[in-house]
Amino acid sequence: MRFTFASSHLKFLMRAALPTGAFAFCAVLLAQYVSVDHLRSLPARLGDIAPWRWVMAATFTLGSFWAVAQYDALAHRALSTGISNNRARITGAIGIALGQTLGFGVVTGALARWRMLCDLSLTGAARVSAFVCATFVVCWAIVTALVCLVMPAPEWTFIPSLAVVACVPILAAMLIFFPVINWMKITVHLPNLRISGAILFWALVDTSLASGALFTLLPAGTLAFITFLPLFLIALGCGLVSNTPGGIGPFELVLISALPLGDPTHIMAAILGYRIVYYALPATIAGIALLRPFAASTGPNNDGPVSSHHWLNHSALIAQNGGTLARRAQSMLALWPTGQTVTQFCDPVAGTRNDALQHLKDTAKDTAQLPMIYKCGAHMAATARLARWKVLHIADEAIVPLASYDTASSAYRGLRRKLRNAAKANVILRAGHPLPFAAMARVDAEWQTAHGRARGGSMGRYCPNFVSNQWVACAYIEGRLVGFVTATHGGDTWQLDVMRHSKDMPDGVMHSLVNVAILAAKNAGALYFSLDAAPACPDPKHRFWHWVTKKVATRAGGPGLRQFKSSFAPVWKPRYAAAPTLGALTLGLIDITRAIQRPIPLATQDTQPTHNVDENYELASFTAT
Template identity: 50%
Template structure:
């Protein structure tokens, strides 16, 4: 115990003392390069800086801090705090002004943000400060490397340029595949690719304006701006990573060391750096301290009435209850099922009421507010046509198998295969039960057997087995004697049902799944339902194109093969096209890729889904209920 405590004390001492050691080392190195008479002339050099130079530096500093404040705006969007952009800019400017001046920016910046926003907890402030710091470091490295590769820079910056070229695509891949950062028990969402691009742009603007503020303070002829900019970026990053107050030491050492020997600019450069510190560090820090005397008003969060999932026009949207989905009020009296993924703000299925262009406008607005891509997924034909008319990229991605119960009759020639399957199940002695609670342990065993046979199940926009989740669904179960051998669950709405989860054990006889679905169709018809969706299968956007045919074949193989369409075709459904759309083709490709990632590697179920669940929830995808092991 004493040894652990001693190690903790040593680590704390190193963490606190290391910046001071770096500062002392840098001062000693600067003392070797700068004679004392140069230091003695600093007051006169400061006096030689004109009012115009001071004014220009102040204006450029103001522009730089406006760009700096955008880091917090993007961080609040990423974390979904609901803080308005205006307040986010103010707290961001205050937090960064304090953090860059006093050092230990992660902690000092978090305390400043916590003070400015009374409704924010210390943990939330630390998350925000951590996210801002991490994103800025990555943005600094990438932008500095690219600028150093384009503008004249010292030869020792070449490794930084090479690293930036490799860093940016690697970071983009990381943000796509791993959109969440876990530090201990804390989970921090990482920026979307759209937000990451904004951060890169604002980082370039921030550092370019800050470098310009220093450049206008330098004596005329010291160095060209295109020479100073990469040096300034490298010096700024080294100063921030040293954790010395204001980056003092490393910043000066890098800039002074880059001066040509014997040029006589040392005194003017030191005076300009001192003036820059007054304008860019001291003045903003003083203003930030004054601002902290009067924190911003707490953000009032309006809690809208919870919209009922069962009231949506397509019950399929109820799958989003497992995946962080929500029913948002849009325009024209519509309620829209929104599915937030790491890269998109997706309108899943169709909104309630009349679909018009106001829904698309609303979707773009809410996606922009969250730093995401607006995406339509599995929309109907009318909304897809409106999107195409508005210049959106539209793609036919799936066909929905709809059974119209008014015309459902198993004695038709198109359903002869279904009749054979039903006879096989009846001959095997299968007993069907409608809307009776499933035995939790038996259902978990059937689910485990299905996964052992078909491979790991999928998630995303599809239902996953969870007792708490299926308690709000219509459930049909199959028994062999007293043993549960299979079950199917259905979302139910005012006018339609939708097939969601299908599970069968290893000893389920042939025809069990067909019997379960047929029983559900008869139950729905008896309850006055007009149609049942057997969920969708992958479609070919353009059967005349070899490329699209190949892409569709690949998608079908990954979605369970042709067996899935054959299974649903036994019920002779009406195939209804479903579409995906985004404002641009690049956005549509990225959005669909993110949907695919979420389906293949779904996030854990929300805690509210697990509260009444005694078993470990498994991931489920309606497109994989009959998939082979290789496909799953």
């Protein structure tokens, strides 16, 4: 009779067999150092350990688990689970105490966290558990490498330690430039530098205190602590790799083979005592704690996804970039997650500027990120300066006052020429729904072929789900779509969003489309029409800033972009970036540049709209004039 196993069953058996095999292999090697007589004398050797040593070992263990608890607090902040720091620390200590003792730390820890936190799903608990385990392994490698380089360690550790330390800058660069990794169907969000540095610090504290717990139980004069610490970290890593419960087997083998032996029962007794104090006792306490999980929290969640149905203009653009609308009693912000920073996009949606600044700082603290403001106005920039933030003039926004907009006036001579060119080409402009989504997608693809991939941030990306809720004007020649523009409409200010055209579009068509949008906003009773921003030079006299601005302007559309907007005779309003320190501002601008150049996928790629706002404006067709 033949039995067949599913691949998942086979993988499970292999995972279970590997720790068992590792333990058996280490047991055979340990037999060369420890005899049966040595094992029989262990209870007596345990009794020889002075009471004060047990107390010291327990104290070091308590300190180590206090450091261990910080991993979960940081993990919950990185994953934005909404779990309070106190609950995260307690459940983290419980999960790690059980995971390190029972083995299969990711699974065991996830189940323990899920049991303790009613607010957390099993998937969420698994994410936290995997985050903690993965980041600890990486930080253990870095800590071990640093310790082995600065303290007496076996000679063979020098080259591997040097290689690990050399990889740290590369890892830091990955965290900055590739905060999200997509591999096959798996999306991995890497921790930011601030969280990574904190985990590295707590890993150093945790492992140092854990080694102190064992060192205290060793016979006096065995060896110096600076010599013992590298050996302990190496033994700990071998236990992690083996995945045996508590690293039993490899941990003992490394220490007994490396430490000065004499009578091995003294070392075995110290390791057994360490197992009791650092593994058995915390696991017992954790098991008892599982009987009383935390009750579900009742605090309201004030953050939610932004959609174009909620807010207009700049705030609505955040929806395309994975942003959230953060509400608080005194303020409301459109927040843009940009990796190392949490960015307030433009001015506050509601509330005073001082309240908004405090709200942003509190949010950044809760998520262990750096606060950042992007494209705010002069008043918000002044508030940031008063708070001793670093402020930089990065752009100028083109605002068209609609009350004075009249293409017949002398200020619009260049615009009138462009409009005449479009009229000569017999361009037909149509504004309204239903929209030609297939043709718009074709024009968008043609535009991206000529100009490169559409960028994120406030640059505007074509997506039917968003466009269906915007004001749209399309340009046709002989029934073929050659260009279109979209604008966020409503309120006293309309905002130009997406501009797309085909490669054979006649001169002046985009000017005509924007002109139609401006006139529509004026007829709707709006006061202003924003043409969005163009890059500005923070200090034209400084060679570095002149070079940077030239590069940014080239990537954003070149000098022609500002010239195009200038034809509508706008008022140019300065826009600023701000952060608490120069380093945070630099890092934030790097973050934002990366997010613009490599934006997250759009919320939907559907070809049909979820909602057509036909009631907002009627279908209109007319010849460009």
